[in-house]
Amino acid sequence: QVQLVQSGSELKKPGASVKVSCKASGYTFINHALSWVRQAPGQGLEWMGWINTYTGDAMYAQDFTGRFVFSLDTSVSTAFLQISSLKAADTAVYYCTRSRDETGYPYAFDIWGQGTVVTVSS
């Protein structure tokens, strides 16, 4: 069964860091690019960027440069999203999602993690 399983909810204080994991199973991890998508409470979907799971190269959307880092551990088919210097505005559900094809480019997203709720509050 092809799936992405994300780590659990996080409650953090402003200024702290958080690292969300996304473990893939049921397919060859390095063959499909992985993207991260944010959804703030009651809001729409924001594509944060993507990571080429074969090369490890990452690209970030303009609003997600500086404090956001995508990384991989291909030995365990897992991707990570780390956010530093957390702000209240980072409170959201964060999804990892797989590209449908094997080009290494983020096209259509066919498999999604269940989402990780990150809450930033003092």
Add this chain to the structure above:
Amino acid sequence: DIQMTQSPSSLSASVGDRVTITCQASQDISNYLNWYQQKPGKAPKLLIFDASNLETGVPSRFSGSGSGTDFTFTINGLQPEDIATYYCQQYNNLPGNFGQGTKLDIK
């Protein structure tokens, strides 16, 4: 960045109705357009890719059309389980922006 404008932002329809949602891109994106369904508390689900291709396992009452800047998503024969928010997304140029969403409920 390419901007995606969806309309309407919300709509109510009756079971059995034909429902249409439109998505307009700020520049030509060829057919690089996807449609997703998101139910409350759940991850999005891919329904249509490359503007008109039905994802495996998705009921045939869902369809998509269009190219260039103007796209249409249609549900032929609305079912109660179709209540959700629907998003378009372009991937012609990165970032692959989503539309703002269309919330669909039953009249």
